[in-house]
Amino acid sequence: MKRPGKILICYLLAAACILSGVQTTTDSAAVAAYGGRAVLKKKKIAIDAGHQLHANHKMEAVGPGSSVKKPKVTGGASGAATGTPEYRLNLKIAKRLQKILLARGYEVYMVRSTNNVNLSNKQRALRANRSGADIYIRIHADSSVSSSARGASMLYPSKSNRYVKRLSAPSKRLSKCILKQYCKKTGFQSRGLIKRDDLTGTNWSKIPVTLIEMGFLSNRSEDRKMQKKKVQAKMAKGIADGIDAYFGY
Ligand SMILES: [Zn+2]
Known part of the structure; x- marks a missing residue:
């Protein structure tokens, strides 16, 4: 039995x-x-909320094989009016974006989900590469000595970038798609697409990559705006719409 x-x-x-x-x-x-x-299954998106609770000023190479070094991860900006640290705003938007993308059928890889991490910009890119994602979105907010500076911009690698020149064209197109939809949704001023070849987190990427500067924390009114839940919902939705546009969904 x-x-x-x-x-x-x-x-x-x-x-x-x-x-x-x-x-x-x-x-x-x-x-x-x-x-x-x-929901229909879409591509995989890696999201990095820039910065973290504590900066790490130890140095690392700005790209594969480079002798030029930069601090592993800097402190980031903070809100001129609200005092909100950039790392906190970045993670809030990243998490909102994650929710929207999952609801639309994307797979999402979050480089970080809490503020108290110790991840260098190079490590973040390597994580994004290993995740199997199709694109890499770096979420940041801007700062300037000029308190009137405002608006959003997208940073992408140029065609003459020593490390990721082959990623320049798709990264530029990705940047363009996101900036357009982001500004449309939020009403923020567009500062355009900016070529940057000195960004460690971009230079170590192996997938199309863009860094969004969502607005200026050094601008008191833009800082206040970006802390509002209603505006944050629009910011995340604008980025998601841009990703949809890039893939043609
Ligand atoms: Zn930043």
């Missing part, structure tokens, strides 16, 4: 494994489940 019982259990387990295997295959091929509903 014992043997048939064991065999039956084995059969049941095997059937369960096969069924769950089939289910997983079907899911990953066509749909992604989100909030109990099925």
Whole structure:
């Protein structure tokens, strides 16, 4: 009596494994489940919320094989009116963006999900590379000595970038798509696309990469705006719309 019982259990387990295997295959091929509903499965997006609770001023190479070094991760800006540190705003928007993208059927890889991490810009790029993501979005806010400076810009690697020149064209197109939709959604001024070849987190990337400067924390009114939940929802939605536009969804 014992043997048939064991065999039956084995059969049941095997059937369960096969069924769950089939289910997983079907899911990953066509749909992604989100909030109990099925949505069309899209690309994978790596998101890095720039900076962290404590800066790390140890040095690292600005790109593969480079002798030029920069601090691993700087402190970032802080709100002129609200005092909000950039790392906190960046993570808030990153998390909102994550939610929107998942709801739209994207896969999302978050480089960080808390503020108290110790991740250099190079490590962040390597994480994004390893995640299997199709594109890498770096979320930042700007700062200037001029308190009237305002608006959003996108930083991408140029065609003459020593490390990632092959990523220049798609990164530029990605930047353009996001900036357009972001400014449309938020009403923020567009400061345009800016070529930057000195950014460690960009130079170590192996996938199209862009860094959004969402607005100026050094501008009192823009700082206040960016802390409002309603505006934050628009900021994240604008970035998501830009990603949709880039992939043609
Ligand atoms: Zn920053």
